[in-house]
Amino acid sequence: MAQRPIYLDSHATTPVDPRVVEAMLPFFTEHFGNPASLTHSYGWEAEAAVQQARETLATAINASPEEIVLTSGATEANNLAIKGVAEAYFAKGRHMITVQTEHNAVLDPCAYLETLGFEVTYLPVQADGLVDLDTLAKALRDDTVLVSVMAANNEIGVLQPLAEIGALCRDRAILFHSDAAQAIGKVPLDVQAMGIDLLSLTAHKVYGPKGIGALYVRRRNPRVQLAAQLHGGGHERGMRSGTLYTPQIVGFAKAVELGLGEMEPEGQRLTTLRDRLWDQLQSLAGVHLNGHPSQRLPGNLNVSFTGVDGQALLLGLRSTVALSSGAACSTASTAPSHVLKALGHDDALAYASLRFGLGRWTTEAEIDQVAAAVVTTVQALRTK
Numbered sequence: 001m002a003q004r005p006i007y008l009d010s011h012a013t014t015p016v017d018p019r020v021v022e023a024m025l026p027f028f029t030e031h032f033g034n035p036a037s038l039t040h041s042y043g044w045e046a047e048a049a050v051q052q053a054r055e056t057l058a059t060a061i062n063a064s065p066e067e068i069v070l071t072s073g074a075t076e077a078n079n080l081a082i083k084g085v086a087e088a089y090f091a092k093g094r095h096m097i098t099v100q101t102e103h104n105a106v107l108d109p110c111a112y113l114e115t116l117g118f119e120v121t122y123l124p125v126q127a128d129g130l131v132d133l134d135t136l137a138k139a140l141r142d143d144t145v146l147v148s149v150m151a152a153n154n155e156i157g158v159l160q161p162l163a164e165i166g167a168l169c170r171d172r173a174i175l176f177h178s179d180a181a182q183a184i185g186k187v188p189l190d191v192q193a194m195g196i197d198l199l200s201l202t203a204h205k206v207y208g209p210k211g212i213g214a215l216y217v218r219r220r221n222p223r224v225q226l227a228a229q230l231h232g233g234g235h236e237r238g239m240r241s242g243t244l245y246t247p248q249i250v251g252f253a254k255a256v257e258l259g260l261g262e263m264e265p266e267g268q269r270l271t272t273l274r275d276r277l278w279d280q281l282q283s284l285a286g287v288h289l290n291g292h293p294s295q296r297l298p299g300n301l302n303v304s305f306t307g308v309d310g311q312a313l314l315l316g317l318r319s320t321v322a323l324s325s326g327a328a329c330s331t332a333s334t335a336p337s338h339v340l341k342a343l344g345h346d347d348a349l350a351y352a353s354l355r356f357g358l359g360r361w362t363t364e365a366e367i368d369q370v371a372a373a374v375v376t377t378v379q380a381l382r383t384k
């Protein structure tokens with residue numbers, strides 16, 4: 001079999017850490033009980049494991065276990081937060097605020113609410129991808145019920161100033177939601193210090209399994225009301241029905257625990273590798289770093305190349321490196337990245353961009369190999 005390309009698409013998904021797989025395995029076969037079966041030990045074992053996982057997840061974000069609502073991932077968590085708040089606070093107001101660079105799992109529920117008569121403000125970002133706090137403050141209204149700003153961008157890795165945004169919302173008694181799918185286990189998150197009322201998480205960007213995530217829902221100061229979007233057996237305190245997926249939940253918690261435990265050294269390692277890649281790419285003329293140079297995820301580098309065809313660039317690199325020019329969901333479509341367009345790029349430059357997502361097993365040798373391939377490919381395309 002031909003050697004597979006180097007994997008630098010960690011923002012799309014990550015492999016499951018073998019330590020996570022090991023933690024999950026007993027819950028498929030041995031401890032297979034339904035955590036909601038409280039009449040026998042099969043159920044108790046599963047329930048205890050879920051409770052333990054809930055505690056781990058809560059501790060990771062400085063919340064309490066009862067505030068964790070388990071979901072199928074961040075898409076569902078975002079939908080539950082946004083639609084759930086819209087429905088529960090309908091009488092208070094019908095205005096929401098989000099940002100142009102958000103993931104589609106935030107933008108699309110917002111667009112859906114607009115069809116129901118809600119009003120949504122999509123804030124622009126500055127050239128470095130950061131939200132301007134004055135612009136946000138001016139957009140807050142008496143009928144604003146929710147502000148949704150992501151923790152870390154999935155394309156340009158930019159880390160938004162959550163604590164400052166949380167403080168602004170708190171002043172006006174407006175709920176603050178953040179999509180932290182890319183941030184959990186990689187950068188510190190603290191729902192108390194950051195004034196976050198709802199926080200979306202997922203496992204599969206942090207070396208956990210796909211199909212599991214959570215929504216943190218604040219229980220005091222204030223107690224967030226949420227209308228369920230999935231109705232059934234009343235699981236998760238009525239906010240999200242459906243039998244709990246014990247192996248995935250155990251794996252999710254293990255992945256977050258590992259990410260947190262290794263956060264500092266791994267962050268430094270990835271930053272060093274990322275900077276090494278950027279240094280080498282700068283031997284080319286006409287390269288442009290997308291997003292804030294330092295206020296970004298350690299493993300993220302997003303670069304635009306002037307004067308090359310984006311499609312040809314990806315094609316030329318395909319056998320060496322697995323990456324994309326934008327979000328996984330938008331690579332299937334032909335539209336240029338809405339995130340890069342929000343930075344002010346025209347279509348051509350947005351297409352001629354590469355998102356490098358370094359991960360836990362990325363090596364220095366791989367980075368050098370990828371950098372050399374990108375330099376050669378860009379040069380070849382430019383002389384054509």
Ligand SMILES: *Cc1c(COP(=O)(O)O)cnc(C)c1O
Nearest residue numbers: 073074075103105154181182202
């Ligand atoms: C991956 C991602 C999502 C979707 O998460 P799933 O768990 O795959 O549903 C949402 N938001 C951001 C920022 C992401 O990176």
